[in-house]
Amino acid sequence: MARKPVISAAILGLMRGHARHAWTLEDFRAALVEDEVAADFSSIFRAVEKLVAEHVVRKLILDDGRTRFELSEAHHDHLRCTSCGELIAVPCFLKPADFAVLERDAGIVVSGHHLVLSGLCRECRVP
Amino acid sequence: MARKPVISAAILGLMRGHARHAWTLEDFRAALVEDEVAADFSSIFRAVEKLVAEHVVRKLILDDGRTRFELSEAHHDHLRCTSCGELIAVPCFLKPADFAVLERDAGIVVSGHHLVLSGLCRECRVP
DNA sequence: GTGGGTGCAAAACCTTTGCATCTGC
DNA sequence: GCAGATGCAAAGGTTTTGCACCCAC
Numbered sequence: 001m002a003r004k005p006v007i008s009a010a011i012l013g014l015m016r017g018h019a020r021h022a023w024t025l026e027d028f029r030a031a032l033v034e035d036e037v038a039a040d041f042s043s044i045f046r047a048v049e050k051l052v053a054e055h056v057v058r059k060l061i062l063d064d065g066r067t068r069f070e071l072s073e074a075h076h077d078h079l080r081c082t083s084c085g086e087l088i089a090v091p092c093f094l095k096p097a098d099f100a101v102l103e104r105d106a107g108i109v110v111s112g113h114h115l116v117l118s119g120l121c122r123e124c125r126v127p
Numbered sequence: 128m129a130r131k132p133v134i135s136a137a138i139l140g141l142m143r144g145h146a147r148h149a150w151t152l153e154d155f156r157a158a159l160v161e162d163e164v165a166a167d168f169s170s171i172f173r174a175v176e177k178l179v180a181e182h183v184v185r186k187l188i189l190d191d192g193r194t195r196f197e198l199s200e201a202h203h204d205h206l207r208c209t210s211c212g213e214l215i216a217v218p219c220f221l222k223p224a225d226f227a228v229l230e231r232d233a234g235i236v237v238s239g240h241h242l243v244l245s246g247l248c249r250e251c252r253v254p
Numbered sequence: 255g256t257g258g259g260t261g262c263a264a265a266a267c268c269t270t271t272g273c274a275t276c277t278g279c
Numbered sequence: 280g281c282a283g284a285t286g287c288a289a290a291g292g293t294t295t296t297g298c299a300c301c302c303a304c
Contacts, residue, residue, distance in 0.1 A: 002256075002257040002258035002259065003257085003258060003259045003260080004259080005258085005259065005260095006259080006260085007259080007260075008259090038261095039260080039261090040260070040261050040262070042260080042261075042262080042263095043259075043260050043261065046259080046260085047259085047260095065268090065269085
């Protein structure tokens with residue numbers, strides 16, 4: 001090692017310790033400021049970029065055009081809450097059989113997917 | 128009317144006449160140049176923006192951070208071909224029952240979705 | 255000294271807006 | 280003349296890069 005990757009460590013700490021699971025660069029910066037870790041966008045960018053290259057973090061691009069990052073955990077899909085705007089992780093319910101039908105009918109080969117639902121999260125849902 | 132919306136018409140013509148079904152602003156500009164319709168990005172942008180407001184065209188944001196537009200036709204999902212990079216429309220195979228299970232298990236309410244598959248399109252698939 | 259990590263500034267990229275101009279009624 | 284469409288230029292927002300500096304070994 002040359003110099004301790006303070007920012008990378010702080011970012012991983014944030015991602016592992018917060019309820020939020022999808023972070024923009026701005027989210028990181030704001031949270032780091034709160035933790036009194038002043039960091040430049042470029043440093044955050046490069047730290048996250050490295051984590052992505054190491055497959056520790058995964059890149060997401062959604063409908064607001066801002067890049068988000070989440071921990072590379074087990075596959076899951078997402079719900080964008082139309083009320084509070086949050087991005088929530090939801091378990092994946094797609095089955096290989098679903099793809100098999102599509103592959104047969106459309107002549108394609110499916111190797112992965114990302115499903116983004118829109119609707120209401122648990123908190124915004126009226127009981 | 129005040130002035131004929133040349134660009135809007137040209138854009139609709141392109142979208143209805145080409146195999147490509149998801150267009151970036153740059154795609155529009157390049158195609159218009161080929162048709163000898165020189166148009167500025169701002170004009171294209173405003174023309175498409177208007178079509179979106181009229182619900183003739185739908186806005187898409189995918190994993191490369193560029194805004195794309197497609198005709199507002201029946202709902203479908205997409206395949207991003209990992210070989211040629213094209214974005215292909217594929218029929219939707221999700222069923223209400225799938226969402227019902229998710230709503231019960233995750234406590235959310237689903238009102239819409241967008242599924243992006245990755246894999247090989249019909250052309251890139253090795254027979 | 256060397257190899258990475260960081261900060262600062264600026265470039266790059268794409269989208270969006272302001273303003274003047276032009277067209278067709 | 281008016282309303283809407285277009286072109287040009289420039290602003291905006293975010294991501295990305297260049298370069299100098301700094302720290303730990």
